[in-house]
Amino acid sequence: MAANMYRVGDYVFFENSSSNPYLIRRIEELNKTASGNVEAKVVCFYRRRDISHSLIQLADKHAKDLEEEKEEEKESPLEAELTDKQKHQLRHRELFLSRQYESLPATHIRGKCSVALLNETEAVLSYLDKEDTFFYSLVYDPTQKTLLADKGEIRVGPRFQADVPDMLQEGESDEWDQSKLEEKLWDPDCPLSSKQIDQFLVVARAVGTFARALDCSSSVRQPSLHTSAAAASRDITLFHAMDTLHRHGYDLSSALSVLVPSGGPVLCRDEMEEWSASEAAMFEEALEKYGKDFNDIRQDFLPWKSLTSIIEYYYMWKTTDRYVQQKRLKAAEAESKLKQVYIPTYNKPNPNQISVTNGKMATVNGAGPGAYHAAGGGRACESCYSMQSAQWYSWGPPNMQCRLCVSCWMYWKKYGGLKMPSRAEAPEEKTPPSPVPNEPRSRGHGPRQSSHMVPVRNSGSPKSSTKTKQAFLLQATRLTKLARHMCRDVIRLRRAARRPFVPINCGAIKAECKSSFNS
Structure with missing residues (x-):
């Protein structure tokens, strides 16, 4: 019951698409509409996959600088270095706060999560040890397409401490700088x-x-x-x-x-008299949007005012009757808003769920009992390479015919990426993971498909950013290059390259190569 009760201030998963990862939002208000439905006014958080490549590079540079500062300030031995898999999964836990608000139906909530400001004094692996836990350190502006450091940074470490001057030696005089002394006013x-x-x-x-x-x-x-x-x-x-x-x-x-x-x-x-009525109205509007972020208020609303003038006006404005009236009005509005809402657990089938044949247990390519035989040709999970799962979900472009097991599908929905197991965890007969872990891979049905051509995402294509489909290039292996020159009569490489899912008769190629070598 408590798990399905959502309150103002909770971090929650929202589902806006059956095939895309969940949205992560913080509930600011719960409002009941005229039709009787409940809408949630939420603060938006963005994932790495939601922002541009140039901003990703900026975020990586910021993280690297923080890590270097942390290493310099450490007095204890260095922590164990993160593995590639841990670094990959930590990227799925990183979010970017925004000042953007939106209203979403409360029925789209799919569960609670936890989001915290990155703690520089805490081990970064602690975020991986907890389920549904995320962190952020940068603020993303979707309008200006910028990343800025959050002003709530915890200032811990020697660089934030005061510089204490050395103690004077015996007999040493202290010469004061008269310009730095305070002036007596009363x-x-x-x-x-x-x-x-x-x-x-x-x-x-x-x-x-x-x-x-x-x-x-x-x-x-x-x-x-x-x-x-x-x-x-x-x-x-x-x-x-x-x-x-x-x-x-x-x-x-x-x-x-x-x-x-x-x-x-x-x-x-003073400032209360210097400001016009229109400037005062603009200030109140900015304060409603940004809170006490005076730099943003000055930049976006009152650039002709100095920061000192805005701060002084704020503390004078708090003593006026208008401030008291607005405070009472907000209190009355808060009383009329919902404090919490109960959302039942969502248990409807996902459209991406692959139907089970006859609803019976069956083997998948000899995987043994306990695996469902579902549509998809008995392919392994694209993330963990498992051949057994209680349920399968289609994933990626339809023509790729990729699928995920239950656990990897939930990981994809919550964290927006795949687990990317290490090479030692993957079975040797399986095709190696894609160079881009978050993208679908192309594999054939034949056991020797990996000796044919390996699909690689063409991220350097000048038109890739404008295409709606993913662009790939086919990188030839050594065996393919050798066969291109020695086995022209056995296989037509151009035709085979256009059909990467059709297995190549490797036996005929080996026989042709052997006869060529013997001759």
Whole structure:
């Protein structure tokens, strides 16, 4: 029951296609539509297979730099080096956070998972030891097609520590840099009493209110006396008054004359008054989208404002009635939203599932009891090379006739790739795995097919990025090259190359080669 209960903040698998891997999302809201269905507003995470090759290279460089820094900072012996298989499977666990939101039907949820920010102090193999566990360290912008480091990086290590100066030796003098010393702005032991200071501050507020009444732009923004008086009572006016007192040696008569010079009363305005109504609305919209990410707010919404101005405005805005009203409105909206939703376990058959012949147990190419004989010609699993499985699933392009066993199919759906077993784990008579582990391989039915031609993905083709189908080249083995020159009468190599699934009569080739050598 608890496993099928999904709440706000959960990381979940979503299925948008029966043949593609699951989407990984974080639930932000659960809303009930007018038709009675539940929709989930989610944050999108992307896999390596979802972003461009150039960004993948950037992510690999970032990971390499982190690993080098980690190795430099280690005081303990180095960890065991990762095998090729572990490195391959770790790539399936890496995600990229995005700021993109989307709404998906809650009925498409297929289970829970765990996503964490990459912990630089934790062994990376810990992510492989846990089921349905993923990590991320970079933020992907699908609009700008960029990768940036997440701002939540854990700053651990010597490079984040303060540099402590060496202790002075006995008799050694410490020469201070006067430019780095702080400036005194107020003397708590000044000759004025608290009552006199308060009276001066009241005069400063009154001057500020009068100055706003004389200023045309201020009278438009604060048309009422109450708002002008409230603006004149903010910190900017008090800071100016106290600075004036300090600069004039706490002489009240001298300080009062500065508040109202010959040109008119001094008007001090802070960010709340400097910003227009449209700028304030844009700030609130940006804050709703990015949160307190002030750099992004400035870059995308308010580039003409300085970062200091935006931060100062934010903390002043939090003291306004508008902020309180918005907070109450959000609280009311949160009360009306769903806190959790129950989604039954999805048990409908997958369209990619290969039907079982007569529903009976049978052997597959002599694999022994316990294996179903299903459509697909009795081919082994494309990932683990197993010949036995309770159920098979078609995988890859239809013309390739590839299939996966149950465990590898679930791995593909959850992690977006194949396990890629090591060469020692694969049976010797099977065709070696494809150079691109995530792509289907092309194999024939004959036992000697591997001596014919090995299919290799042509990733360097200039048109491969625009084609909808995968492009392959056929790389000839040594036996094929030799047969091309010596056995022209026995086999036509051009015709055989166009039909890679048809076995070649290797016996006739060997006999022809033997007779050629003897002659």
